[in-house]
Amino acid sequence: MSLLELNTVEPPVRETPPGGRRRALRRVLRNPLAAIGLVVVVVAVLAALLANVVAPFPFDRTDFGASLQPPSPAHWFGTDELGRDQFSRVLFGLRASVGVGVMSVALSLTVGVPLGLLAGFYGWLDPLFSRLADTLLAFPFLVLAVGLAAILGPSLATATIAIGVGQIPQVFRVTRGETLRLRGMDYVAAAVAGGAGDGVLLRRHILPNAVNALIVQATVAVPAAILGEAVLSFLGLGLRPPTPSLGGMLSSAESLFRDGPWLVVFPGVSIVLLTLALNLFGDGLRDALDPREARR
């Protein structure tokens, strides 16, 4: 009997049950690159949200007496040809970029996840949905975006929709693959044996377990969307002036590169830093959530 007790000794009961995700976050923060990434992302998001509080000038206030000034204590990032404060514009541009990144990913998740679940769960739907995804994937991103802009007119919403739609196939594929994998898990079989219907299986047993993969997918998709917005604004298909976006700022700085290189450097560096930070954080998150990593 003493043997029996030895074998069933319980792990100590903890005060707060640390959920799997919380533990994963701790593991991310132990990875220095990922931790730096997270800090940069948080700072960027705060800056974007608080742009109208933090920015020293309104983004569209012109000052022709101070046009094309290099960085100075008054204008940290310098001014453009209309004397607009570049630091303020970068902050507001960040708001547009982060907004597009988040909204377009939200759009692709909203459409891609349900379709992926259905295709992975109901085999007979799979060929149809998968071929549709392949079709969408076959469109070059810019062709899709230019086409949409032609129909809807260039705006932030157009850019968001174009980027979001362009990302649906990836989200769909990740979700479908996870669903196929999870459908074969013992606990799904056990739930079926317990009388669970399809809705319960998808909602409570498959989707929550696919979230890890989707989180990782999203951390890749957000920087891609930010770059996409930069590209579209650079081509004049995104935000209309004078509202700044990081890509739009790059676009208008192109002709002034020689007179004011800082006009290119600051928005450019912002884009690079933000996407790099998101990618680093995403990598760390993927490692931390990897099921091959010991679960205990």
Next chain:
Amino acid sequence: MSVGPLLDVEELTVRFRTEDGAVLAVDAASFAMGEGEVLALVGESGCGKSVTALALTGLLPRGAAVSGRIGFAGRDLRGLPERDLRRIRGRDIAYVFQEPMTSLNPVLTVGRQVGEVLRRHQGMGTAAARERAVELLELVGIPLPRRRLGEYPHQLSGGMRQRVMIAMAVACRPRLIIADEPTTALDVTVQAGILDVLRTLRAEIGTAVLLITHDLGVVADIAERVVVMYAGRTIEEAHAEALFARPSHPYTRGLLDAVPNPARHSDGGLREIPGRVPVLASSPDACTFADRCGYADGLCRTRRPAMNRGPAGHQVRCWHPLSVPSTVEA
């Protein structure tokens, strides 16, 4: 067994279509269980035990062709629409599977998973289901049940997880629990605890238990009657003591001999049954065990043996049974 059996399986046959052709997994298996009875279904891997268990409530994949009759509490489960089967699964017939480590959803707390069954089948609210879950965890011998409710499966040991699985299985006081190798993945000492839980539950709720196992130690420990399966056929059925004392089928005898026994095998060797279970495409007109059987002759290879009924419900499907129950003595 006075009012008719709880479960009455007649001529259950399951065929799979695979890429390598048809496979006959269960070949006209028949057995019955009374209310509150513990019946063990034994046999080595690949002899159709688990397929039989899954077939009972229609859990086999779509490619499986099932025929025969599955009488449960007076109605035939075979051919019932999925919607009706769903209502039976988990409420009237509950399963406990082999793999406690992977049979619980890793992202839901224990409380939610136990509560899910209650909410689904008994229409309980969240709070009521939670209270009942505490009782259930207590019933299956989990210490500090209230705390366990908020924990995730990875925080529990294998034995504890299997107890949770059993708690989920008994949540709706099912009339039949099908336990498919419930102790195989566990340490021997933990096994004993799990078997205790099953025994207790049976005494307290009166649930019948269909125990699927290849572990004859487990059978001796808990089962009242035993059905032995081989290559999809039921080949011997008897009360547990009778089966252990006087196995009639050479295969049953071989299974018993294969149990390691330090006293008997003083030379240190383990006895085994030569060969392996055949994978059959169709039901041969022969004894499926003939190729591995030391007693097989021409008759065994050319004619299919029928089930011989002996005294005290001892039945055997063999042309040359080793002991009493047959009407034809070899």
